[in-house]
Structure formats: C-alpha cells, structure tokens
Amino acid sequence: MQTFLHYLTFPFLWQGALVAIQLMIGALVGGVVIGFFVALASLSPHAWIRLPVQAYIYLLRGTPVLLQLILLFNVLPQFGIRLSPFMSALLALMINETAYCAEIIRGGISSVDRNQRMAAQAFGFSRTAEMTHVVLPQALRAILPTLGNEAVGLLKSTAQASVVGVNELTLRSQTIVSENFLFIPVLMASGMIYVALSTCIAGVQWWLESRFALDMRARRVKRKLERGAVTLPTAKPVITGKSSASGPPALTVQNLKIGYNGKTVLKDVSLKVDRGEVVALLGRSGSGKSTLLKSIVALTPVESGDIRVGGKRIGKDANGNPLPARHLPRDRASSKVGIVFQHFALFDHLSAEENVMTIPRIVQKRSHHEAHAAACAALEAVGLSAFRHHLPHELSGGQQQRVAIARALAANPELILFDEPTSALDPELVREVNQTIRKLAQTGITLVISTHDVAFASTVADRIVFLQGGTLIEQGSPDILQSPRTAEFAAFLRQERDHHLQDATP
Numbered sequence: 001m002q003t004f005l006h007y008l009t010f011p012f013l014w015q016g017a018l019v020a021i022q023l024m025i026g027a028l029v030g031g032v033v034i035g036f037f038v039a040l041a042s043l044s045p046h047a048w049i050r051l052p053v054q055a056y057i058y059l060l061r062g063t064p065v066l067l068q069l070i071l072l073f074n075v076l077p078q079f080g081i082r083l084s085p086f087m088s089a090l091l092a093l094m095i096n097e098t099a100y101c102a103e104i105i106r107g108g109i110s111s112v113d114r115n116q117r118m119a120a121q122a123f124g125f126s127r128t129a130e131m132t133h134v135v136l137p138q139a140l141r142a143i144l145p146t147l148g149n150e151a152v153g154l155l156k157s158t159a160q161a162s163v164v165g166v167n168e169l170t171l172r173s174q175t176i177v178s179e180n181f182l183f184i185p186v187l188m189a190s191g192m193i194y195v196a197l198s199t200c201i202a203g204v205q206w207w208l209e210s211r212f213a214l215d216m217r218a219r220r221v222k223r224k225l226e227r228g229a230v231t232l233p234t235a236k237p238v239i240t241g242k243s244s245a246s247g248p249p250a251l252t253v254q255n256l257k258i259g260y261n262g263k264t265v266l267k268d269v270s271l272k273v274d275r276g277e278v279v280a281l282l283g284r285s286g287s288g289k290s291t292l293l294k295s296i297v298a299l300t301p302v303e304s305g306d307i308r309v310g311g312k313r314i315g316k317d318a319n320g321n322p323l324p325a326r327h328l329p330r331d332r333a334s335s336k337v338g339i340v341f342q343h344f345a346l347f348d349h350l351s352a353e354e355n356v357m358t359i360p361r362i363v364q365k366r367s368h369h370e371a372h373a374a375a376c377a378a379l380e381a382v383g384l385s386a387f388r389h390h391l392p393h394e395l396s397g398g399q400q401q402r403v404a405i406a407r408a409l410a411a412n413p414e415l416i417l418f419d420e421p422t423s424a425l426d427p428e429l430v431r432e433v434n435q436t437i438r439k440l441a442q443t444g445i446t447l448v449i450s451t452h453d454v455a456f457a458s459t460v461a462d463r464i465v466f467l468q469g470g471t472l473i474e475q476g477s478p479d480i481l482q483s484p485r486t487a488e489f490a491a492f493l494r495q496e497r498d499h500h501l502q503d504a505t506p
C-alpha cells in the first residue's frame with residue numbers, strides 16, 4: 001500500500017499524465033472545431049460536398065487509431081514533413097477525433113426541431129444567427145454527454161502514443177516497471193491517475209451539461225427574479241392600429257404554381273388581400289394552405305407565378321428572378337410579415353420573453369433595451385406578461401401559441417400569417433388563442449389565417465377563401481358559408497359540420 005501511495009505522488013508519473021492531458025485537450029479541441037465544419041459538410045444538400053466527407057468519416061472510423069498513428073508517423077517524413085513524436089501523435093489523434101466529433105455534432109444538429117429552424121428562417125434569421133441562437137444552444141444538450149464520453153475514451157487512447165515514443169503516462173509506468181518489476185503498485189498508481197483525470201472530465205461535463213439544461217436555466221432566471229435583478233421596462237402598446245389603407249395591397253398572389261418532387265400542390269392560385277383585411281383560408285388537409293402561406297415568406301420554391309407583400313416580392317429581384325439563398329434572410333427580415341405556425345415552433349431553450357426578443361434583437365438589430373421593451377409590449381398584448389420568464393415547456397399549449405403570436409407581433413408586422421394556429425391544441429385551449437386572434441383582427445392589422453374552424457372563420461374573417469386540391473375554388477364574404485356557390489365547398493362545409501357534431505356528442 002505504501003509503495004502504491006509513493007508512486008501516486010511520483011512526479012515522473014504526473015509529468016506523463018500532463019503529456020496525456022495535453023494530447024487529449026489538443027486532439028479534442030481540434031477535433032471539435034474541425035469536426036463542426038465536417039459535420040456541416042456532411043449535412044450539405046450537395047452530394048459533391050457530402051459524399052467525400054462521409055467517405056472520410058467512414059475510413060477514419062473504420063481503422064484503428066493505432067494504425068493511423070503509426071502510418072502518419074512514418075508517412076509524413078516521406079513528404080519532407082518532420083514532426084516530433086508528440087506532434088505526430090497529436091495530429092493523428094486529432095484527425096481521428098475529427099471523424100468522431102463530426103458524427104456527434106451532426107447528431108446534435110439533426111436533433112433540433114426542424115419547425116424551430118423553419119420559424120427562424122421565416123423571420124429572417126441569417127444562417128449564422130440560426131446556427132448560433134437556435135441550433136447550437138439546443139444541439140449542445142445532445143452533444144455534451146456523448147462528447148464527455150469521447151473525451152474519456154480519448155484520454156485512454158493517448159496511451160497509444162507510446163508506440164511512436166511519446167513519453168506519456170503508460171510509457172512512463174512501463175519504464176518504471178521494467179526497472180523494478182513492481183507491476184502491481186506502479187500500474188495501480190498509474191490507473192488511479194487515469195481515474196482521477198476521467199473524474200475531472202466527468203466534472204467538467206456535468207458542469208457544462210447543467211449550464212445548458214433547461215430546468216437549471218429556468219431555476220437561474222427565477223433566482224435572478226427573486227433577487228430583483230430583472231426589471232420590467234414600461235411597455236408601449238405594440239399594436240399601432242389599422243394598417244394604412246393607402247398604397248399597394250397587403251398581399252397579391254398571381255397564378256401561383258408550386259410542386260414538390262414533380263407533384264403539383266398549388267395550381268394557378270391568385271389572391272389579393274387588402275390592407276386591414278382578415279382572410280380565412282379553408283380547405284381539407286393537404287389542399288395546399290400551408291404551402292401557400294410558406295411561399296409568401298419564400299420558404300417553398302415557386303415554380304411559376306408572382307407573390308408580392310405590400311407591392312414587394314420576397315426572395316426575388318426586381319425582374320422576378322430568385323435571389324441567391326444568402327440574400328433571403330435580409331429580404332424576409334425587411335418584409336414586415338409575421339408568421340405563426342401550427343406547432344408553435346417556439347425556441348425551446350429560450351423563455352417567453354427571450355423568444356419574443358429574438359426578432360427585434362437578432363433580426364432587426366435593435367438595442368437590447370428596445371428589444372426588451374418590444375417583447376414586454378407584445379407579451380402584454382397577448383396577456384402573458386406574468387409568464388414572460390417561463391420556458392415553453394412550462395406553458396400550456398394555448399399559452400405557447402400566444403407567445404408565438406407575441407413573437408410575430410414584435411416584428412411590427414403589416415401582415416400576419418397564421419398556419420392552423422389552433423389545430424394542435426386541446427379544445428379548451430382553442431378559445432384563448434381564437435380570442436387573441438380576434439382581438440388582433442379588431443385592431444385593423446392584415447391577417448391571413450389558415451384554419452379548419454369554420455365557426456371561428458365566420459366570426460373573424462372579412463373574406464373566406466376555399467382551396468381544394470391546390471386550386472382556389474371559391475371566395476367571398478362570410479355569407480358564402482351559408483350559401484356556398486360550388487358543390488365542392490358545400491361538401492366541405494357539410495363534412496366539417498358533421499365532424500363538429502360528432503366531436504360535440506358525448
């Protein structure tokens with residue numbers, strides 16, 4: 001026991017541990033940084049980028065790190081590159097780590113809800129802002145535990161650097177043993193040092209995980225509130241009143257044709273929405289309502305036709321040619337369109353207030369103070385001031401959708417698109433969201449609402465538009481709900497009425 005304790009305090013072994021730590025940290029940092037870009041490349045829609053990168057990952061993961069290390073150590077000098085054993089080992093471990101980290105990061109990025117990314121794009125987040133504010137903070141929750149395991153594995157892999165003469169912990173233990181043959185105390189001491197280092201890695205992993213855990217974050221905000229560190233700015237009214245009646249229509253859609261994978265889903269759709277008008281889009285599931293709304297903010301590629309918001313095309317230049325993808329965020333950000341999605345698409349890692357602040361702060365680049373005031377005003381407008389520090393998972397579905405409405409309002413939009421805002425809600429929560437939309441409609445802001453709720457459409461809309469199979473079949477004042485002109489619309493209304501009756505029957 002005494003000999004074991006003696007070797008545990010032996011500086012010679014701890015110096016070897018330091019070499020192992022340097023190798024591990026160097027390889028991990030390099031692996032994570034390069035792996036991030038490799039992960040992005042492996043998610044590229046372009047096969048010429050994706051396939052070589054996937055082949056690189058496949059090869060590196062398929063061969064032992066020891067083999068890669070020896071190969072690199074012997075191959076580099078043949079190209080005139082002479083590195084020390086330490087640098088060769090570091091390079092080999094880093095290259096190997098790149099492949100593993102790329103896969104871990106790719107998994108983390110893929111785990112982020114696609115609807116949240118779509119919402120960020122619809123509001124005009126740049127690719128970088130989407131990555132840094134929406135994707136990475138959430139991807140990290142999935143990445144960190146696996147990365148912690150990877151770091152522990154990597155620490156142990158550093159022992160393999162001894163084959164090229166790096167004098168790290170394992171090689172130093174072997175050197176001592178070759179001199180005194182005291183296998184057990186020396187190797188046990190060496191093992192204990194590895195365990196101590198792994199424990200430190202686990203500690204760092206635990207600390208990082210807790211920084212990004214949603215419940216810990218919520219607790220931190222609540223503690224700040226209890227200390228009175230967060231103050232509420234005076235909220236100015238967010239809804240400024242009726243959209244100006246002058247100028248071009250709020251929305252014009254002309255001869256719109258959209259298809260997915262060769263299947264046409266919108267055929268020759270034309271629609272004009274005046275400023276201040278509330279239009280309800282009705283239609284069966286799959287009739288193309290969401291596609292129409294998404295095309296307005298250039299989220300879906302248009303085959304032919306023209307869409308203008310306030311007279312301006314989104315995602316197209318003055319000649320109607322599609323803008324390069326890198327110009328889309330700026331175009332969307334300046335379009336003054338807010339959008340509310342069926343599944344809320346709130347950013348899960350941000351509080352209600354932070355969700356709403358993202359648009360004025362990140363998209364419109366307003367000061368923190370202004371963005372905060374805009375968020376408070378928008379939350380007040382939807383009656384959720386008291387819940388502003390709640391995370392989405394701490395809110396009911398109806399409250400989450402009202403936060404999503406506040407987020408759309410914070411952009412000071414002239415047009416708000418609602419994509420079936422209540423269809424993901426329990427019946428008792430539908431009322432509160434419908435009331436919020438009704439309140440908005442009364443302010444004179446232009447709204448286009450896709451819905452299955454005929455009763456709601458009849459009370460909120462100035463005009464009803466009915467789509468079927470991607471074609472605009474009928475439109476007119478809410479009176480057409482009582483006297484539909486086409487057989488298709490009459491059949492739809494009958495079916496909706498029957499569903500409603502069935503739902504109401506105990």
Ligand SMILES: Nc1ncnc2c1ncn2[C@@H]1O[C@H](COP(=O)(O)OP(=O)(O)OP(=O)(O)O)[C@@H](O)[C@H]1O
Binds near residue numbers: 265285287292
């Ligand atoms: N990304 C996509 N790729 C392929 N097909 C799609 C895609 N998005 C929608 N579609 C198809 O386009 C058609 C119209 O879909 P859309 O979501 O616009 O209908 P909807 O009227 O909004 O339906 P719901 O009321 O169920 O939301 C459907 O047939 C759907 O399967």
